[in-house]
Amino acid sequence: AQSVTQLDSQVPVFEEAPVELRCNYSSSVSVYLFWYVQYPNQGLQLLLKYLSGSTLVKGINGFEAEFNKSQTSFHLRKPSVHISDTAEYFCAVSGSGGYQKVTFGIGTKLQVIP
């Protein structure tokens, strides 16, 4: 069984400030990790993913995430946020290899304040 914990349900941040959205996971097997973004009234789209290799993963729109196996974390960061980053962000985990269901966290709403 696997699970994902997003520690913050809402994160307000001023425009041009840095932000970190936290994600912890648990799994008994090797994992793949994802961050998805959902803009208002839209479906989810992939922001970035970690499969293997470098633990620092860069995604679209200037976001990056770092995989930390010892702390079972996959926190999402952006050095300077923009108003257009206001959205809900979902962390997700799946087992690696073959067919594995994806488990989503409950989401973190990022509110960028002008």
Place this chain on the structure above:
Amino acid sequence: NAGVTQTPKFRVLKTGQSMTLLCAQDMNHEYMYWYRQDPGMGLRLIHYSVGEGTTAKGEVPDGYNVSRLKKQNFLLGLESAAPSQTSVYFCASSSLPGTGVGGTEAFFGQGTRLTVV
């Protein structure tokens, strides 16, 4: 390139009515999924399919049925709608993970907002 298309986008049902949500994908993906999204609960998997003609239960299957008669379509049915099924429903699809190489992303539709009164 449409990706994943859901119909309808909005629907209001009376308790006890039935309806079918249609999901169509044009990416030749093997896997398709139906999720429901509720405030504070994230996305929960209702049913999924690993290929044409196959379906399986997810976390919250009760009250729903699905069919995957064609590879590109995945239908979600509510036989007798209840207010607890008021939610936003998302369909998603993903490609078949290669052996030892996976991590395929899921592609999502725009969602169907269903209200049961």
